[in-house]
Amino acid sequence: MNYLKYVLLIIVAVIVPVATYAESTEYFSHAKVVQVISQEQEQIPSTDAVFTTQAIKVRFSGDYMNGEEVEMKNDLVPMKVGDTFIARIVVDNEENTKEFVVSDFERRPTLAVLAALFLIAVVVFGRMQGVRSLVSLGVSGLVIFFVLIPLLLKGYHPVLVSTITAAAVLFFAIFFTHGFNRKSLIAFSGTFLAVLITSVLAQIAVTTAHITGFATHESVYLNFNTGGTLDFVGLFLAGIMIGMLGVLDDISITQVAVVRELYGVAPHLTKKELFASAIRVGKEHVGALVNTLVLAYVGVALPSILYFATSYTPIGQMVNMEIFAAEIIRTIIGSIGLILTVPITTMLAVYFLKDYKGKKMTLDELEHGHSHAHGGHGHSH
Numbered sequence: 583m584n585y586l587k588y589v590l591l592i593i594v595a596v597i598v599p600v601a602t603y604a605e606s607t608e609y610f611s612h613a614k615v616v617q618v619i620s621q622e623q624e625q626i627p628s629t630d631a632v633f634t635t636q637a638i639k640v641r642f643s644g645d646y647m648n649g650e651e652v653e654m655k656n657d658l659v660p661m662k663v664g665d666t667f668i669a670r671i672v673v674d675n676e677e678n679t680k681e682f683v684v685s686d687f688e689r690r691p692t693l694a695v696l697a698a699l700f701l702i703a704v705v706v707f708g709r710m711q712g713v714r715s716l717v718s719l720g721v722s723g724l725v726i727f728f729v730l731i732p733l734l735l736k737g738y739h740p741v742l743v744s745t746i747t748a749a750a751v752l753f754f755a756i757f758f759t760h761g762f763n764r765k766s767l768i769a770f771s772g773t774f775l776a777v778l779i780t781s782v783l784a785q786i787a788v789t790t791a792h793i794t795g796f797a798t799h800e801s802v803y804l805n806f807n808t809g810g811t812l813d814f815v816g817l818f819l820a821g822i823m824i825g826m827l828g829v830l831d832d833i834s835i836t837q838v839a840v841v842r843e844l845y846g847v848a849p850h851l852t853k854k855e856l857f858a859s860a861i862r863v864g865k866e867h868v869g870a871l872v873n874t875l876v877l878a879y880v881g882v883a884l885p886s887i888l889y890f891a892t893s894y895t896p897i898g899q900m901v902n903m904e905i906f907a908a909e910i911i912r913t914i915i916g917s918i919g920l921i922l923t924v925p926i927t928t929m930l931a932v933y934f935l936k937d938y939k940g941k942k943m944t945l946d947e948l949e950h951g952h953s954h955a956h957g958g959h960g961h962s963h
Contacts (some may be wrong), residue, residue, distance in 0.1 A: 606674050611644030612688060613669040615661050619653065634660045640682075646671060654682035711759065718758035722751040726824070735808065740816030741781065744823045748777050751824075755831050765842060768934055769834040772927030776830055777823060780919035784822050787911050793818055797904040822912050826919045829871055833920055834927040837864055841931035857932045864924035872917045879913045 617639035623632045636656040642648060654669070661667070666688040672681040704712040730747040734740055752773055760766045795801055795814025805814065840860045844851065851859070880887070883906070890900050900906060 606672055609644075609646040609671040609673065610685065611642045611646045611648075611669050611671060613640040613642050613644075613667055615639070615663050615665045615667075616641050616651065618661070618663060621660065624657075633657065636660060640669065642669065652682060654684070656684045658684045658686075715759045718754040721754045721758070725750050725754070730820075730824075734812070734817065734820070737811050737813075740813055740820040741785070741823070744820035745778070745781065748823055748827055749774060751827055752777075752831065755827070756835065760835065764934060765838050765931075768930045769831075769838045769927060772837070772923060772930050773827075773830045773834040775926050776834075776919050776923040777826060779922055780826065780915055781819065781823055783918060784819050784911070784915045787915060788815060788819060791907055791911060793904060793908055793911065797908050818908065822915055825912065826916050829875060829916065830919055830923050833864065833867055833871060833923045836867055837924060837927045838931045838935070840864075841928060841935055845935055853932050853936070857928060860928045860932070861924065864928060868920050868924055871920055875916050875920070876913055879909050883909050 615638050619637040619639060621634060621636045624635050625632050634657075637653060638656050638661060639651060639653050641651045658667075668685045668688055670683040670685040672683070674680070701716065704716055706712075708715060725747060729750070730743060733743045752770055756770045756773070757766050760769070793815060795816075795818045796805070801814055801817075805812065837860060840863045841856065844856050844859055848856075886905060890903075890906075901910070
């Protein structure tokens, strides 16, 4: 009897929403708050927490109900007159009624302004090299969104696809920004070798740590949306590889530039002496970038860290959870990739730039290249 009751509950939970959805239509429209009618505090059932609800009057400006004003409830976050947001309008086709829900704030204007400021800053500071870096960034974005993501969704092997994508992204990031020359070829080769070695280490770490790839809600939802056809362990590895590209690009370009400058100002140095001098510069750079990498991941995971800290979970158990273990592996693997890139790229530069007669890199060009690289690794994270 209990079994029959559970079956009926499942039927109600699944069939009724589907039927209701078929009888209703959803629209999304821009809305602007023209009046805050009332505001009060409500308590979340079975807790001591409270949240703010408002009765607001809004004016729509989208394709649906354009120019119309309605009163609706807002329980997302408190708003004031003039705030804009996206409203979800559910139209009941049988009852001929409408339900208005605050879906989310309208953030695109702010994002557009920030993007414009970024473009202006890069072009003003970097001039033509800045323009080239923006072009390479745009092409890299196209490769990721129109090659990597579609291939991953089609079920191709994530690590293989990411390796090919990494090569393409590095090619555009290095050659389009710094020119088609021997220095760029060395930086590309050193970075790609470091990516390949680090990906092997990542595979070993993920396998021995039994990372499943389902540490986040997004992964679970994606698994349902794709019918369980994706390899989430492979996706995790792919994420590590793509995330490393910016910082590795940074360190490799800098090391090649350092070797080129040392050859220019101290041609009497032996290869061994020059390698040692360039490595000392690389060590300083690695120290700064490892801190950047770790702090970036901590910043992303800060809400999760605070949540578990308030739940009094023992630190040993918290570190063992996949949501944290995965980020620790990602951080350590990325840091190892940084460290490997320095000797690999430096050695290649020492051996293949000795008699290079190309245009000498000026201090101005070095600073521009370094600025571009830092922008790249910030994006990749």
